[in-house]
Amino acid sequence: MERRVLLVDDQRDILKLLKTTLETLxxxxxxxxxxxxxxxALLESSRHKIDLLVTDYKLPGxxxxxxxxxxxxxxxxxxxxxxxxxTDKKSRDxxxxxxxxAIFDKPIPIADFLDSVERGLSIVQTIFPAEKLNEGVEEKRxxxxxxxxxxxxxxxxxxxIFLINDRGLVQARTGALHDSSMEVSLISALxxxxxxxxxxxxxxxxxxxxxxxxxxxxxHDLLFVPVTQLYALLVAGNGLATExxxxxxxxxxxxxxxxxxxxxxxxxxxxxxKSASAAVPTVPLRxxxxxxxxxxxxxxxxxxxxxxxxxxxxxxxxxxxxxxxxKNANKPINSNVMSIEEARKQGLISDN
Numbered sequence: 001m002e003r004r005v006l007l008v009d010d011q012r013d014i015l016k017l018l019k020t021t022l023e024t025l026x027x028x029x030x031x032x033x034x035x036x037x038x039x040x041a042l043l044e045s046s047r048h049k050i051d052l053l054v055t056d057y058k059l060p061g062x063x064x065x066x067x068x069x070x071x072x073x074x075x076x077x078x079x080x081x082x083x084x085x086x087t088d089k090k091s092r093d094x095x096x097x098x099x100x101x102a103i104f105d106k107p108i109p110i111a112d113f114l115d116s117v118e119r120g121l122s123i124v125q126t127i128f129p130a131e132k133l134n135e136g137v138e139e140k141r142x143x144x145x146x147x148x149x150x151x152x153x154x155x156x157x158x159x160x161i162f163l164i165n166d167r168g169l170v171q172a173r174t175g176a177l178h179d180s181s182m183e184v185s186l187i188s189a190l191x192x193x194x195x196x197x198x199x200x201x202x203x204x205x206x207x208x209x210x211x212x213x214x215x216x217x218x219x220h221d222l223l224f225v226p227v228t229q230l231y232a233l234l235v236a237g238n239g240l241a242t243e244x245x246x247x248x249x250x251x252x253x254x255x256x257x258x259x260x261x262x263x264x265x266x267x268x269x270x271x272x273x274k275s276a277s278a279a280v281p282t283v284p285l286r287x288x289x290x291x292x293x294x295x296x297x298x299x300x301x302x303x304x305x306x307x308x309x310x311x312x313x314x315x316x317x318x319x320x321x322x323x324x325x326x327k328n329a330n331k332p333i334n335s336n337v338m339s340i341e342e343a344r345k346q347g348l349i350s351d352n
Contacts, residue, residue: 003121004031004048008041008055008067009083014106018054021110022117030121038062038070045071050078052120057084057095065098079120083108096159096178103176119146119174145263149233150174152256156249158237159220163260164191166230177236178219187234190224194232212250216241223253227260 007018015034022032033048035041038059044050053071055064062070068080082100084091095103102116149161153174160175168191177183193213201209209229215222221241226232233256240249 001029002031003029003051003123004033005052005054005117005121006033006035006041006044006050006071008035008038008053008059008064010036010056010060012036014056014083017108018113021113025114025118025123027123029123038064038067041067042070045074050075052079052081052117054081054083054117057082057086057091065094068098068100081113081116081120092178096176100176101174103180105180145260146172146174148256148259148263152235152252156235156237156240156252158235158240160234160236162187162234163227164194164232164234166191166194166232171231175236190232190234193224194226197226198229212253214241214246214250221249223249225253225257227257228264231260231264233257233260 005022007015007022009015009018015036019032019034022030031048033044033050035044038055038061041053041055050071053068055067057064059067064082064084068082071078072080080098080100082095082098082103083106084095084103085106086092087105092103101120102112104113104116145163149163149172152158153161158175160177161173162170163172164187165171168187170187177186197211198209201211209226212223212225215224220236221239223235223240224232233253235249235253239245
């Protein structure tokens, strides 16, 4: 099925870079159009259905946000990726409120850009293993993890949802944080919480990891919940943790966790907790008996036989050094110097 991407930027070198980057996907279904302004982009959108719009925020004439709204009026299902060099809060808020799939600062991180394009065009090559279907059974369309989190984001009005693995890598995402520059540090801190939760659950002898964490106010309300031992879910949005919505948000989040857990299990990812004692390996009794009956190697046996003799020699050496220390304790270190005791013996000094 043909998918059309419209690239919009007034800088030709950026258009060329974006087009060359998309061509590395080597997907014949992707058709690429280019436009140096919002007006020409609108003209192109009148000729073809646009599946993905990639536009600079600051364009000559209409802005990238205005262009987004006008193209959505013609193609409501269009996905949008915004590119910007703007860093002020007002511009950031405007881009976030535009409902973009992703927002990238210049210079554009190519790998993340391609990932967003694949998700926007629904051609994601998922990192999870494909589900195995029995032969003779009609193939069914399974809900993808990316679809689950995208639908939940729309239902609760969240700004971003991330599925993160135990190494802190984002495995699936939708939307973006208010300040994307803090993403790595935030995820690192949250995964420390995830690992601590695992330990607490083990010490509490929980068969299932059942916990969630809520951080209210700030740039976002953050809801963080472990899905399995290997994955955790982060939801960021405004007003999710208010007194009026918190119960609804948590209830929906736990329901999403259940769906994700099922999807992961169908892919062979388990979420069972190991007990705290399981972390300490034990030697089976039979193996212990075997070690006890084992015959030492010849070299080791020779060392063991020599041990009493070595002990005796060591004791003799200790006696020698003790006697030497007593004998020479009062002798001066310098042979040209006479000790006080020796001087008294020779009558050189008196006791008075």
